[in-house]
Amino acid sequence: MNRKAEIEAVKNLGEKIGYGNLMDIASGLWGISLEDKYGIKTGAFVPTVLPFINKKDRKIAEARFDSTMEHIRELIK
Numbered sequence: 001m002n003r004k005a006e007i008e009a010v011k012n013l014g015e016k017i018g019y020g021n022l023m024d025i026a027s028g029l030w031g032i033s034l035e036d037k038y039g040i041k042t043g044a045f046v047p048t049v050l051p052f053i054n055k056k057d058r059k060i061a062e063a064r065f066d067s068t069m070e071h072i073r074e075l076i077k
Contacts, residue, residue, distance in 0.1 A: 004075045011076075023048065 001009070014022045031044035053061045 007072055007075055 010022070017025075027045045031041040034044050035041045050058060
């Protein structure tokens with residue numbers, strides 16, 4: 001599966017079950033996978049709400065998100 005196909009699959013599922021629900025479930029599954037494979041779950045959650053991102057890292061997080069959105073927009077045109 002290429003990146004464009006992955007984006008379309010996530011878009012379809014997100015629109016079907018809700019993007020927040022998709023991210024919540026994916027984080028939980030990722031945590032289970034990491035814990036089962038490596039005995040850790042750290043890193044299985046990507047904060048998406050500004051209060052969860054410390055102030056010094058917000059600009060980096062926002063720039064990364066903007067870059068991701070631009071990349072996805074280019075692929076789904």
